[in-house]
Amino acid sequence: MSTPDSSPDADEPKSELRQWGESLVVAVIIVLIVRSLLFDLFRIPTPSMEENLLVGDYLVVSKLHYGPRMPLSLGIPLTSIHVPGIRFPYKRIPGFSKVQRGDPIVFNYPPDEGPVDRKVHYVKRVIGMPGETLSVRDKLVHVNGDPLPLGRGMQQYWTVTKSDARYQIPRARMEELGISEVRRTRESNTVRILATPAGVREISQRSWVQSVTPYVMQDEEYSKLMYPSGQSYTPDDYGPVHIPEKGETVELTAKNWAAYKPVIVQYEDHAAQQMTDSTFAIDGERTTTYTFQQDYFFAMGDNRDNSQDSRFWGFVPMTHVVGKAVVTYFSWNHEEWVPRLGRIMRPIADDGVFRDQTVMDQLSERRAVNRHRHPLSAQDSVRKQQRPTVRAASDPAPSERPFSTPKSSPREGAR
Known part of the structure; x- marks a missing residue:
């Protein structure tokens, strides 16, 4: 006999299929909330941020730092699928910090068409702040006229002049030295290296190295590719450009x-x-x-000579900023098909990457100190150096693919 508080259906257990269905719905809702308002996951598909971020790195991007951005379009979350013609005004919940110089930020690629939050994702480092004037002279960035040195883990091409063409940079030690690539040039005693500041300092200590200087491209064809075009700019000699600031x-x-x-x-x-x-x-x-109605930023890749960044397509509006890359939670080496265990749960450097001096200033001071030392003779150096072959390749044009995003796993791509 049933009572007012009971019914035959009340005691029936839920089917296993229904329990799984309800659990799945709850899990999807939690994932959407977390990835929309708190954190998101991305994978690096291009080398534009090497050596700080490598191809195959999986990133956690915090939306709490600058504040979660509310949806700007109506559609399926975490996809590019949306209802055309429906746009929402830009709103952002206040975060606990502001964008700072040196921050590795993930943002929607500004030149793309369509709703802002449906554009492809890029990851770059903030170099220029709102209201500043930025230029690049012989590869060295200047902000308001002051040099901003190449930071830790960033890399660019350098020209190395050797005292004898027989000297070679040991291939087995390149990664250890901070050198990613060595290229032949037309001069037998000169090579071009892709190296970090640490790599340049290491190679400059070799007794057979006469000089290390930035490799500056001087190609008039770049002018039409730069932002803005037709100004005779190149990636290595750029600007000056003034970065817009809200209210300015x-x-x-x-x-x-x-x-x-x-x-x-x-x-x-x-x-x-x-x-x-x-x-x-x-x-x-x-x-x-x-x-101007909002702040803008000038963003560049850490791999300066292999990055399509603000030099090519302009400023990053605050409306396009998604969040700050804070940690590499996993990394996969696709060439060797193994995980990079040393990069798991590794914090991503922000403004700490910048040094107090330019690399050239550091090299000048080191040379002054070395004048008081007795270098090895050329013959001794030859005997001590291995002579592996040098990698030959043609000069690259700046290129890269977008930073994408995974569906339920990390988003594929912040370019």
Whole structure:
């Protein structure tokens, strides 16, 4: 006999299939909440951030640092599938820190078409901050006129001049020395190396090394590839460009219009055109000034000569910033098909990568100290050096693929 508080159906146990279904729904909801508001997972598919981030690294990206960004479109979470025409205003829950120089940030690739939160993901390091003026001179970045040295784990091409062409950089020790690549040049006593600051310091100590200097590309073809195009910029000699800051009012000129028009039109949703050399129209109204509505950043890859970054496509708007890469939770070496155990749960360096001096300043000081020492003779050095062959290759053009994202596992790609 049933009572008001009971029924025959109340005592029936749930089927195993129903229990699994409910557990799956709860798990999906938790994953969506965590990955939308707290942390997200990504995989590195390109070498643009080497040697600090390697191809095959799996990253945890914190959305709490700068604050979780609310959805900007309606669609299936963690995919590019969305309902066309439906856009939401930009909102961000306050985070516990602000974007700082040196932060490795994950962001939506600005030039892509479509809703901001459906664009492909990139990972780069913040080099220029809002309101600053940035330039690159002979490969060395300058911020507001002050040099910003190549940081720890970053790499670029260097020209090494040897006293004798017979000397070779031991291939077996390249990784240990901080050298990723060695290339022949037309001069028999000169090679080009892809190396970190530590690698340059190590190789400069060899008695047979006469000089180590940055390899500066001088190719006029780069001008049309840079941002803005047609300014005779190259990746190694770039700018100066002024980085927009929220609330900052700038005078529009024919010289800066090429840099600011994409910002005004694409990222701040205004109609803009140049009327004369000194007058412009914003939303149909003539003006000579413009006030920016949000902060922008200048981002570059740690692998300076193999990175498609702000030098090529411009500023990163704050609306596009997803979060800060904080830890490598796993890493897989696809060439050797083994995990890199030493990189598991490894913190990702932020502003600590920058040193107090440029590499060239450090080398100059080291040479001054070495003048008081007795170097090995050339014959002794030859006998002590192994002579493996040097890797030959042609000069690369800057290229890379996007940073993607995994479906239920890490997102494939922050380029």
